[in-house]
Every structure is written in structure tokens, then in C-alpha cells.
Amino acid sequence: MTLSDPSQAQLTITNRDGDLALGGALVVWTLPRTPPPGAQRIDLTDLQRMDTAGAHYLARQRAQGAELVGLSQSHRILLETVSDAIPAPDKPAPPRSWWHDICRNTGKRVVGSLSTFVQMTEYLGRFLAALLRALRHPSQFRLTSLVYHCQQTGLRAVSIVAVMSFLIGVVLAFQGAAQLRQFGAEVFVVDLIAISVLRELGILLTAIVVAGRTTSALTASIGSMKMREEIDAMRTLGMDPDMVLILPRVLALVLMLPILGLIADLSGLLGGAIMSWIELGVSPSMFMTRLGDISVDHAIVGLVKAPVFALIIGIIGCHAGMMVGKDAESLGSQTSASVVSAIFAIIIADAAFSILFSVLGI
Amino acid sequence: MSRENVIEVRNLRTQFGDHVVHQDLDLDLRRGEILGVVGGSGTGKSVLLRSIVGLIRPAAGSVSVFGRDVTAMSGAEREAIERRWGVMFQDGALFSSLSVQENVEVPLRAVPGLSDEQRVSLAQLKVSMAGLPFKANADFPSDLSGGMRKRAGLARALALDPEIVFLDEPTAGLDPIGADAFDKLIVGLRDALNLSVFLVTHDLDTLHACCDRIAVLAEKRVLTTGTMAEMLQVDHPWVREYFHGPRARAAQPADRSEG
Numbered sequence: 001m002t003l004s005d006p007s008q009a010q011l012t013i014t015n016r017d018g019d020l021a022l023g024g025a026l027v028v029w030t031l032p033r034t035p036p037p038g039a040q041r042i043d044l045t046d047l048q049r050m051d052t053a054g055a056h057y058l059a060r061q062r063a064q065g066a067e068l069v070g071l072s073q074s075h076r077i078l079l080e081t082v083s084d085a086i087p088a089p090d091k092p093a094p095p096r097s098w099w100h101d102i103c104r105n106t107g108k109r110v111v112g113s114l115s116t117f118v119q120m121t122e123y124l125g126r127f128l129a130a131l132l133r134a135l136r137h138p139s140q141f142r143l144t145s146l147v148y149h150c151q152q153t154g155l156r157a158v159s160i161v162a163v164m165s166f167l168i169g170v171v172l173a174f175q176g177a178a179q180l181r182q183f184g185a186e187v188f189v190v191d192l193i194a195i196s197v198l199r200e201l202g203i204l205l206t207a208i209v210v211a212g213r214t215t216s217a218l219t220a221s222i223g224s225m226k227m228r229e230e231i232d233a234m235r236t237l238g239m240d241p242d243m244v245l246i247l248p249r250v251l252a253l254v255l256m257l258p259i260l261g262l263i264a265d266l267s268g269l270l271g272g273a274i275m276s277w278i279e280l281g282v283s284p285s286m287f288m289t290r291l292g293d294i295s296v297d298h299a300i301v302g303l304v305k306a307p308v309f310a311l312i313i314g315i316i317g318c319h320a321g322m323m324v325g326k327d328a329e330s331l332g333s334q335t336s337a338s339v340v341s342a343i344f345a346i347i348i349a350d351a352a353f354s355i356l357f358s359v360l361g362i
Numbered sequence: 363m364s365r366e367n368v369i370e371v372r373n374l375r376t377q378f379g380d381h382v383v384h385q386d387l388d389l390d391l392r393r394g395e396i397l398g399v400v401g402g403s404g405t406g407k408s409v410l411l412r413s414i415v416g417l418i419r420p421a422a423g424s425v426s427v428f429g430r431d432v433t434a435m436s437g438a439e440r441e442a443i444e445r446r447w448g449v450m451f452q453d454g455a456l457f458s459s460l461s462v463q464e465n466v467e468v469p470l471r472a473v474p475g476l477s478d479e480q481r482v483s484l485a486q487l488k489v490s491m492a493g494l495p496f497k498a499n500a501d502f503p504s505d506l507s508g509g510m511r512k513r514a515g516l517a518r519a520l521a522l523d524p525e526i527v528f529l530d531e532p533t534a535g536l537d538p539i540g541a542d543a544f545d546k547l548i549v550g551l552r553d554a555l556n557l558s559v560f561l562v563t564h565d566l567d568t569l570h571a572c573c574d575r576i577a578v579l580a581e582k583r584v585l586t587t588g589t590m591a592e593m594l595q596v597d598h599p600w601v602r603e604y605f606h607g608p609r610a611r612a613a614q615p616a617d618r619s620e621g
Contacts (some may be wrong), residue, residue, distance in 0.1 A: 005442035006522075013542035028484070028522055032475030051523035051555065056487050074556075081554045090497055310375070327504035362437035 009049070015039075020066075020333030022047055037064045046291035052082050120237030123246070123271075123319045124311065130240070130247040145248040153214045153249075154256030158263060160213075161206050165264035168201055169193060169271025177279050186280045190290035193272035198298040202264040204350050205307035210257060211342040215317040218249055222321025223331045231322075241322075250314030255327040257310035258303050265299060278320040301362055305353050309346050365392040368526055368558050369414060374423035376406065376413050383409050385582040387423070391526070394558040396552055397587075398569045400604065403580030407562045408452070410579065411528050414560070415449055416440070445472070449526040452531050454515030456503040462514045463499035473544075487523070493516035493547055500596060509536045513546070514604040519521075520551065526558045526566070533565045545571040564615035566605075 002314040011030035023046030024030070031053050037060060044058075047070075055078045062068055062083070071079065088150040098114040176192040206249075222245055225231055231241050268292070276282040320338030324331050369391035376384045383406040391397050400408050412418045414425050416432050435443070448469075450535055466485040467510050470476060476484075489499055492513040503511055512532055519527055532548070533541035545568050552559055563569065569576055569592060577587040580600050586593070590611045593605050604610065 002471060004446050005552075007442070028473055029477075031480060031484075032473070032477070052487065052520075053523065056484060071397040078554045082487065082491070087486050087496040104611070264410070319380055325504055327502070329459050330504075355382065 010123045012046070019043065021045075025049040026057065027051045028053035030054075031057060037061050037066070039066045041067045041069065043070050044068060044075070045291050046071075047072070047075065049073050050078060052078070055079045055082035056086070059086060081317055083332070103197050115293055120315055123315045123322075126242045127246055127311075127315065127318075129251050130242040131251065133243065134247060140243060142244065142248050145244070146252055149249050149252035150256055152217070153210065153252050154215055154259060157210055157213055157256075157260060161209055161260050161264050164205060164209060164269040165197070165234050165268040166271035168205065169197060169268035169273075170275045172196060172201075172268075173272045174279060175274035177276065178342075187282060187286070187290060189276050189280060190272075190282065190287055191294060193276070194269065194291055194294045195298050196266050197268035197272065198294075200302065200350070203261040203302045203305055206260050206264045207257065207306070207313070208348045209312045209345055210253070210260065210310075212339055214253065215230050215313055215320075215339045215342040216335050217318040218314065218317030219324070219335045220331065222318055223334055224322030225323045226322060227326060227328075227331060244268070246314075246318045250311065250317060253310040254307050257313075258306040261306045265302065297362055301353075301357055305350065308349055309352075312345045312349060316345060365394060367391065368428055370424075370426045370429075371410075371414065372424050372426075374410075374413065374425065374612065375421045376409055376418060377421050382582060384413075384420075387579075387583045389577055389584050390585075391558055391560055392575075393525075393558050394552070394556050395574040396503050396548065396561055396572045398573035398576045399562045400569065400576060403601065405579045406582075407579055408530055411449075411462055411560065411562055415447065415528060443520055446524050447526040447528065448519030448522065449528045450512070450515040450519040450530060450532060452534070453508070454503065454511035456511060456514055456518070458503050461500050461502055462494070462506070462517075463511045464485070464519045465503070465514060466521050466618060472522070481527065485517075486519040488521055489514070491530065492520070492549075493543060509544075512536070516547075523555060524557075526560065528560045528562075530562045531564065532561065533563065533568050537545070538567075541565060541567065544568075548572050566610050570613055599609070 004028065007029045009027050009029050011025055011033055012021075013033070013035060014021040014023075015035065017170035019041050020035065021033075021043040026034070026044075026047055028050060028051060034057055039061060042058070042061060050058075055075070058068060058071075058079055068079075133232055172193050173189055175188060176189045180186050180189055180192070222231075225245075231245075234241055234244060273282075273284055273287045277284060296359050314343060316338050320334045320341075364576060367388070368388045371387060371389040374387040375382065387410070387412070399407050399410065409418060412421050414427070414432070415460070416425075418419070420433065428446065430439065430443065432440075432443065453621050456462070459466070463482070463485050466488050467481055470481045470484055473481075486499055487527065491498065494510060494513050494517070498506070498510060498514070498530075501510075503514070506514065516532065519529075529548070533544050537543060548559060549562070549572050551557055560571075561568070561573065573590070575587055575589055576593050578585045578593070578596075578598075578601055580598070586596050586601065588596075589595070590605075596605075597601065
């Protein structure tokens with residue numbers, strides 16, 4: 001038996017003024033070669049093979065008044081099966097005007113963003129409620145899960161945060177030195193590095209890196225659980241998803257992000273110190289002396305933001321995970337959307353903090 | 363039987379690591395027949411289906427489809443053979459980013475020269491033949507119920523009018539009325555298109571209603587094949603329990619229950 005490729009099937013067409021004769025194979029592969037409807041009479045005596053696509057073609061020809069002759073019994077059965085199954089299209093919806101569409105889409109987007117904001121506050125409330133419940137009933141709290149997530153979001157991120165911050169320190173020293181040398185004020189590079197790293201860059205960049213790493217992981221893990229109905233299963237088993245999923249993940253972030261921020265601060269200062277020594281000849285001891293003159297407020301102002309950033313990352317990640325629907329596509333779109341909105345929200349919060357601190361005069 | 367075999371599996375061995383799923387498995391599928399493949403959970407029914415269509419490479423043995431070994435095939439031959447079979451996976455395996463109609467159009471896009479209008483109307487015909495209402499064409503897989511997803515999966519498997527259709531548990535999870543309609547649909551399509559159907563199932567009603575022959579997978583091989591009447595005579599503990607259990611008795615049509 002030879003292996004025939006169905007796409008090589010042949011159809012013979014003879015046309016004698018409106019009288020059409022088809023032979024060979026009238027199948028989906030030969031359908032493009034069929035003549036357009038309008039024949040009076042179609043002779044199918046030589047037809048050897050026909051599939052549903054061919055039967056569909058003949059049924060349409062017949063509906064337009066063509067007479068089919070010479071159809072074999074088995075082909076006739078197929079033709080009847082197919083013509084019974086040809087669907088009657090529903091009436092198309094009346095076309096809407098363009099301004100209607102614009103208003104509709106704008107309204108949908110506005111309401112959607114507002115309701116997302118409302119849902120975020122709801123999730124924040126759920127986290128806090130779960131936290132209070134865990135304080136009242138410590139036996140319900142999942143310590144193992146908390147430690148696991150601390151390891152995932154905290155310990156595993158130490159290396160990337162430290163290296164990134166070290167390089168930021170190096171870059172600041174290098175760029176600052178080039179500018180300050182023009183005024184002979186090289187030694188102020190220490191102030192430049194210390195204030196910018198401790199106050200802003202250390203914690204902000206740490207939060208952005210953690211947002212990229214952890215928000216996506218949170219959304220993907222909770223989202224895939226949602227997709228496979230694991231969260232519904234949890235509810236029926238009397239486990240509270242807020243307690244089991246949200247609390248350990250968000251709490252781990254709140255605990256770990258200040259520590260990561262501190263590591264970032266230290267390694268940023270280290271990078272700055274090394275670069276100032278190489279580039280400007282500011283010795284480590286001189287660096288330490290200058291550093292001692294800088295108010296500790298800067299470090300506190302930086303680290304105070306960490307728990308807030310952690311809450312933003314955790315709440316956005318968990319919320320997006322819970323919003324995943326049943327299809328794989330929504331998992332992907334929610335994951336990327338959650339990372340983008342987490343980073344965006346962190347930057348907005350950082351700006352809000354700047355305004356707050358300047359009003360307070362810190 | 364004088365009918366030719368479209369699938370011949372000989373001495374098949376499949377294993378994952380140390381875990382041997384099939385050992386010396388032989389199986390034939392004849393042209394125009396509906397072969398029911400049954401077996402307990404974990405006996406490798408779906409694995410067998412996947413090895414025949416070439417998704418899993420067997421460790422030993424041969425799988426030939428239309429007389430050609432699928433494990434040793436050139437790219438062009440494989441493409442040709444893939445046009446002659448259709449596979450319906452357990453949950454339909456529809457592309458979630460496409461609507462039902464677009465899912466059915468996917469195989470039709472391989473046909474050179476087919477106009478958009480022809481492709482759309484053929485896809486809509488297949489959707490209707492699989493027993494879905496017209497408005498399902500525009501629905502996305504996540505909007506559909508399990509039974510509708512299976513029907514849409516069948517419509518896609520049948521898009522190119524293949525000669526062999528592989529169905530993985532087509533009636534599992536359907537309500538009895540839906541399952542009954544599905545059985546009738548499969549038999550009807552087989553009669554109309556002379557399909558050969560490889561049907562993995564647990565559903566005894568489907569076995570009674572559709573299958574010409576039944577192959578029982580147990581002990582890592584095809585334990586026995588035969589008609590339903592022959593299955594009832596087989597003296598093997600698992601087979602006897604399967605075909606004589608309370609569910610089997612309930613599924614037997616009235617004319618057979620005495621015999």
C-alpha cells in the first residue's frame with residue numbers, strides 16, 4: 001500500500017455549456033479548483049472520492065438550482081448528512097456608530113480602573129484582617145510557608161540586589177567625581193553617594209528588582225492555582241485563601257524588603273567608597289569620617305519606605321493572581337500587567353513620599 | 363475480516379525512565395471500524411494514543427500507519443500522514459486565544475488556494491456537524507462548557523476529513539444525553555465518511571453503542587481484542603469484572619442481557 005498524500009488528489013472538470021462533469025476526487029484539497037456555482041446540471045458519474053467539503057460544495061450548487069446526476073449511493077448519504085448540517089447563520093447584530101463604541105470603551109476602561117483600585121484596597125484589607133486573625137490565633141498561622149517565602153523573595157534576591165547596588169555606588173562615585181573635581185570639591189562625593197543611595201536609590205531600585213522578580217512569581221503561582229480550581233478546593237476544605245496564600249507571601253515581603261534595602265544601602269556605600277578611593281584618592285578612613293557627619297535621618301527615611309513598597313508589590317501580585325480566569329492567556333497577560341503596575345505604583349509611592357518628607361521637613 | 367489494517371502496532375515498548383508502560387504490545391485498527399480501547403486508570407491508554415500519533419517515541423517495536431512506520435519517517439511523509447488523521451484530546455486542547463471557528467480553521471489553512479469564504483463556511487459546517495449551535499462559532503474556549511469543548515475539539519479533528527480519528531475519552535464528563543448524542547455523532551460520521559476511529563474510553567455505554575471491536579489494555583499489553591459478545595466470554599479477572607460489573611449490566615442493551 002502506497003502512502004498517498006491527500007493534498008495531491010486530482011479533480012477532472014469538463015464543462016459543456018452549463019453542463020458540468022466532475023470526476024476523480026472532490027475533496028477539500030481540490031475544492032479551490034472547483035468552478036463557481038451557476039451550473040445547470042452536474043454529472044458525477046466518474047466521481048470516485050468525495051468528502052464533507054465536496055458534499056458541501058455540491059449541496060450549495062444544488063441550493064442554487066443545479067441538478068445533480070450520477071451520484072453513487074454512499075455519496076448521496078454523505079450529501080444529505082452534510083446538507084442537513086449546514087448551519088443557518090444568525091442575524092448579524094445591527095452595526096453601532098463609532099461614537100457609541102468610543103463612549104462604551106472609555107466608560108469600560110474608567111470603571112475598570114476604578115474597580116481595580118477598589119479591589120486593591122479590598123485585598124489590603126483582607127491581608128490586614130488575616131494578619132490580625134493570625135495574631136489572635138497563632139495556631140492558624142503558617143510559619144513554614146512564611147519561612148519558605150522569606151527564602152524565595154528575600155534570601156534568593158540578596159546577590160542580585162547587592163551587585164546592582166554596588167554598581168550604582170560605583171557609577172555615582174565615578175560620575176560625581178568628574179563633576180565635583182571641576183570645583184575642587186571632590187570630598188563632597190561622599191555626601192552625594194551617601195544621600196542618594198541611602199535616601200532614594202538603594203531602596204527604590206531594590207523595590208523595583210523585587211517587584212520584577214516577585215510580582216510575576218506571585219501572580220503566576222496564585223493564578224495557576226486559580227486556573228486549576230485549587231483555590232475553590234481550598235475554600236471547600238475550610239482553608240481561607242487569605243490566610244494560606246496571601247498572608248505568608250505578603251508578610252514575607254514586608255519582612256524581607258527592609259533587610260534587602262539595608263543590604264543595598266551597605267553595598268552601595270561600599271561600591272562608592274571603593275570607587276572614590278581609586279578615582280579620587282579619598283581613603284576609606286576619610287570616607288568613614290565624612291559619612292559620620294551625615295545625618296542618620298537619610299537612612300531612616302529610605303528604609304521607612306520599604307514596608308510600603310513591599311505591601312504594594314504583594315497586594316498587586318496577589319490581586320492579579322486572583323484575577324486570572326480559566327484560560328492560559330489571562331495568566332500571561334495578568335503576569336505582565338502586574339509587574340508593570342507594581343513598578344509604576346512603587347515610583348508613584350516614592351514621589352508621594354518625597355513630597356511628604358519635604359513638607360515635614362525631614 | 364478482509365478489511366485492511368490502517369494501523370498496525372507490533373511489539374511496542376514504551377517507558378519513562380525505569381517505568382515500563384507497554385511491553386510487547388500488538389494492536390490493529392481496521393479501515394472503517396470503531397475500535398474501543400479500554401483499561402484501568404494508569405494502564406497507558408492515552409500513552410498508546412500518543413505513541414501512535416508520534417508524540418511519544420517508543421523504546422522498541424514499530425507503529426505503522428497506512429503501512430508506513432511512523433517512527434522512521436521523513437518530514438514530508440509525516441506531513442502527508444498528518445493530513446490523514448485527526449486527534450481529539452481529552453479536554454479538546456483548543457487554542458485558547460482563538461474562537462471556536464478560528465480553531466477549526468487552523469487545519470484548513472494548510473489547504474493551498476482555499477478562499478476565505480470557503481474556509482469560513484467549511485469551518486462553520488464542521489462546527490455544526492459536531493453538534494454545536496451557530497453562535498458557538500464566535501465563542502472562545504474559556505466560555506464553553508466541557509462537553510462543548512469536546513465537540514469543538516472533534517470539529518477541529520475532522521476539519522480535513524481525515525481517514526483515522528483518534529478520540530481520547532470523548533464522552534467522559536458529559537451528561538448521559540450529551541454522551542448518547544456524541545456516540546450517535548461518531549457512528550454517523552463513521553458511516554458517512556468511512557472513518558476509522560481509535561476510541562479511548564471508560565464509558566460502557568459508548569462501547570455498546572459504537573464500538574465494532576474492543577481492545578483491553580492490561581498487564582502492559584493488549585490483553586484481548588474482540589467484539590462486545592466475545593468480551594463477555596473472556597475469562598480474566600479484570601476483564602470479567604469490567605464487563606460483568608454492576609455498571610456493565612446496567613449498560614447492556616435489553617436484547618443482550620439474557621445472552
